[in-house]
Amino acid sequence: MIKKKLGNIVNFKRGYDLPSNRRKIGSYPVISSSGVSGYHSEFKAEGEGLITGRYGTLGEVYYVNGKYWPHNTALYVTDFKGNYPKYVYFLLKHLGNLKTSDKSAVPGINRNDLHEIMIPYIEPEFQKPAADCLFRIEEAIEVNNRTNDALERMARNLYDFWFMQYDFPDESGKPYKSSGNRMVYDHTLKRSIPYYWKAKPLSQIESHIVTGKTPSTDKKSYYDGEIPFITIDDIRTNLFVVTTEKTLTAEGANTQESKYIPEGAVCVTCIASPGLVGFASARSQTNQQINSVVCADKGNKYYLYFAIKDYFKFSSGAKVGNTFSNMNKGDFGSISLVLPPEQIRVSFHDKVSPLFEQIHNNLKENQKLIELRDWLLPMLMNGQVTVNNKVSAKL
Numbered sequence: 001m002i003k004k005k006l007g008n009i010v011n012f013k014r015g016y017d018l019p020s021n022r023r024k025i026g027s028y029p030v031i032s033s034s035g036v037s038g039y040h041s042e043f044k045a046e047g048e049g050l051i052t053g054r055y056g057t058l059g060e061v062y063y064v065n066g067k068y069w070p071h072n073t074a075l076y077v078t079d080f081k082g083n084y085p086k087y088v089y090f091l092l093k094h095l096g097n098l099k100t101s102d103k104s105a106v107p108g109i110n111r112n113d114l115h116e117i118m119i120p121y122i123e124p125e126f127q128k129p130a131a132d133c134l135f136r137i138e139e140a141i142e143v144n145n146r147t148n149d150a151l152e153r154m155a156r157n158l159y160d161f162w163f164m165q166y167d168f169p170d171e172s173g174k175p176y177k178s179s180g181n182r183m184v185y186d187h188t189l190k191r192s193i194p195y196y197w198k199a200k201p202l203s204q205i206e207s208h209i210v211t212g213k214t215p216s217t218d219k220k221s222y223y224d225g226e227i228p229f230i231t232i233d234d235i236r237t238n239l240f241v242v243t244t245e246k247t248l249t250a251e252g253a254n255t256q257e258s259k260y261i262p263e264g265a266v267c268v269t270c271i272a273s274p275g276l277v278g279f280a281s282a283r284s285q286t287n288q289q290i291n292s293v294v295c296a297d298k299g300n301k302y303y304l305y306f307a308i309k310d311y312f313k314f315s316s317g318a319k320v321g322n323t324f325s326n327m328n329k330g331d332f333g334s335i336s337l338v339l340p341p342e343q344i345r346v347s348f349h350d351k352v353s354p355l356f357e358q359i360h361n362n363l364k365e366n367q368k369l370i371e372l373r374d375w376l377l378p379m380l381m382n383g384q385v386t387v388n389n390k391v392s393a394k395l
Contacts, residue, residue, distance in 0.1 A: 002120070002121045002122070002123075002383070003118050003119065003120055003121060004118070004119065004121040005115060005116055005117065005118060005119075006114060006115055006116070006117045006118075006119055007114075007115025007116065008081070009080075009081060009083050009088060009091075009119070009121065010050070010077045010079065010080055010081060010083065010088055011077065011078050011079040011081070011115075012052075012075040012076065012077060012078070012111045012114055012115065013070075013075065013076060013077075013078045013111070014054065014072060014075060014111065015031075015032075015044075015051070015054070015069075015070035015071045015072045015073065015074045015075065015076055016044050016069065016070060016071065016072055017071075017072040018030060018040065018069060018071060018072070023038065023040055024040060024041040024042075025039065025040075025041065026039055026040050026041030026042065027039060027041075028040050028041070028042065028043040028067050028068055028069055029064065029068045029069070030068070030069045030071055031051045031062055031064060031068055031069070031070055031071060031074060031076075032053075032071035032073045032074055033052075033053030033054060033060070033071070033073040033074050034053070034060070035060070035062050036062075037071065040069050042069065043067035043068055043069050044068075044069050044070060045067070045068055045069075045070055045076060045078075046066065046067040046068070047065070047066075048063070048064070048065045048080075048085040048086075049063070049064045049065070049068060049070070049076055049077055049085070050062070050063060050064075050076065050077045050085065050088060050089055050092065051064065051070055051074045051075070051076045051077075052074060052075055052076075052092060052109075053073065053074055053075075053109070054072075054073055054074050054075050054109050054111075061089055061092045061093050063085070063086065063089045075109065075111050075114070082124060083124060083127060084124060084127035084128045084131055086128075086131035086132065086134075086135050087122075087127035087128065087130060087131035089131070090130075090131055090134050090135075090377060090380070090381060091119060091120075091381050093377070094377055094378055094381045120381060120382040120383070122381070122382075122383040122386075126383065126386050126387075129386070129387035130380040130381070130385075130386065130387050131380075132387075133376070133380070133387045134373055134376065134377060134380065137369050137372060137373045137376075138373065140369055141366050141369050141370065141373075144362040144363075144365060144366050144369075145362075145366070147358075147362055148239070148358075148359045148362050148363070151355045151356075151358055151359050152239065152355070152359060154352075154355055155302065155306075155352040155355045155356065156306065158348065158351060158352060159303075159306040159348070159352075161175075162340075162344070162348060163303070163306070163307070163338070163340065163348075164310075165177060166183070166193070166194055168340070168344055168347075168348075169347075176194060177194075181194065182194070182195040183195065186199050186338070188336050189336060189338055193338055194340075196341070197338055197339065197340055197341070198338070198339050199336050199337065199338050199339070200336070200337065200339045201333060201334050201335065201336055201337075202293070202304075202308075202332065202333050202334070202335045202336075202337055203333030203334065205297075205300065205304070205337060205339055206293050206294070206295055206296060206297065206300055206304070207296075208293070208294040208296065209291055209292065209293055209294070209329060209332065209333055210258070210259060210260075210261050210265070210286075210291070210292045210294065211288065211290075211291050211292075211328075211329045212230070212259055212285060212286030212287045212288050212289070212290045212291075212292070213256050213259050213285075213287070213288050214287045214288060215248065215252040215253070215255050215256060216255075219252065221249060221251055221252070222248060222249055222251060222252025222253075222255070223246065223247065223248060223249065223252060224247060224249070225247050225248050225249030225250060225251075225252065225253075226247065226249070226250075227247055227248040227249070227250065227252075227253045227283070227284065227285065228241065228243075228244040228247060228248075228280070228281075228282055228284040228285075229244055229246040229247055229248045229253075229284070229285055229286070229287070230244055230267055230278075230280065230284050230285070230286040230287070230290060231244070231245065231246065231286070231287050231289070231290075232269050232272060232273050232276065232287075232289055232290070233245060234278075235267055235269055235276045235277070235278040235290070236273070236276055238278055238363060239278055239279065239359060239363070240278065240279045240281045240359065240360045240363050241267065241278050241279065241280055241281050241284070242281045242360075242363045242364050242366075242367050243367050244284070248285060253285050256285070259285045259286070260283060260284070260285055261280050261283070261284055261285065261286065261292045261294060262280070262283055262294060263280055263281060263282050263283060264279060264280065264295070264301060265279065265280045265284075265292040265293065265294050265295075266278075266279060266292065266293040266295065266301065266304055266305060266308070267279065267280055267286060267290050267291075267292045268290065268291050268292070268293070268308055268332070269289055269290055270289065270290065270291050270326065270327040270328075270331075270332050271288070271289040271326045271327070272289055272326075274312060274326070274327060275308075275309065275311075275312030275313065277305055277308055277309050279301075279305070279360075280292070281360070281364075291327070291329055291332045293308075297342070297345075298346055298349060299342055299344075299345030299346035299347075299348065299349045300345060300349075301349065302348065302349055302352050302353070302356060303340075303345050303348055303349065304337075307337050307338070308335070308337070311335055311337065315335075
């Protein structure tokens with residue numbers, strides 16, 4: 001395997017300062033240590049480029065093709081020295097988290113130190129097919145992500161139309177509120193709702209609420225098994241939790257059998273980062289920061305997904321200052337939500353279920369693509385595998 005200094009493959013340069021009072025709305029992305037942070041009317045670089053964090057988010061790598069403004073919180077490539085940009089992008093991703101400089105009190109990367117890192121290297125004629133293979137996988141993942149965003153927006157729009165604007169179909173099939181049907185003020189919710197709707201605590205809408213728990217971390221035999229163990233970060237990145245960072249063995253999970261939740265349970269973060277909502281994709285357990293609603297009523301699953309999200313977004317009752325206080329099971333179960341009649345909730349469920357099912361399928365496909373990419377990436381980057389018209393292993 002050939003190794004070279006990173007500085008022999010690319011040249012990094014510090015980005016440019018851009019105070020908020022100098023920004024003018026435009027079409028050129030401003031790329032900082034955390035990715036696109038806005039748009040500006042001017043640009044400082046163009047063409048294929050790579051940007052990585054200098055402060056803040058270290059080790060993240062962003063690919064761009066066009067005109068852009070590299071921010072001073074980042075380093076950007078000014079010269080690829082004859083190497084294929086997409087290959088260098090994946091090469092840097094393979095390096096993992098970059099080292100931090102100890103020359104500053106703020107964690108950061110010194111570009112001169114970065115240039116000295118020794119990395120595996122393959123010759124330019126092999127770079128393009130290897131990188132393009134990986135890039136096609138990432139494009140497929142991104143297509144699924146964009147599709148999922150659009151599908152969730154469609155479901156969200158219907159929810160808003162029916163349950164925020166109250167224009168669900170009335171008995172004549174006309175929009176309820178816009179057609180002049182009766183509304184009454186609800187003192188619990190502090191807003192007007194259709195006269196025959198009710199406000200109820202969450203625990204009366206669905207009584208089966210499970211607060212998670214973490215099995216003893218001193219027992220290694222409790223972990224790295226087949227049972228998903230859902231934490232905040234798993235919900236943060238997945239509407240449907242198709243994979244978890246941590247797993248439990250049957251031995252570990254069975255020490256707390258009452259903490260199992262079934263596939264489809266609505267998982268809500270209530271401590272540290274309250275208000276994140278997702279669905280369990282399999283029989284699982286969660287940690288103590290999550291309360292899960294196990295829906296017995298068919299019409300509640302997707303309705304509660306949006307209703308609970310909106311509670312945390314709009315309600316002031318559970319907030320301390322500008323943030324939510326930590327919510328125990330009792331607090332969570334006492335959340336007051338409007339409860340539309342069953343036939344309306346079931347109708348909503350039937351309309352949005354195909355959208356959520358497609359989202360779930362796309363996320364499962366993405367997980368397989370990610371596993372394939374992560375399996376191929378190190379072998380392609382160190383030359384163990386090459387790609388011509390087909391992938392072939394070097395023996």
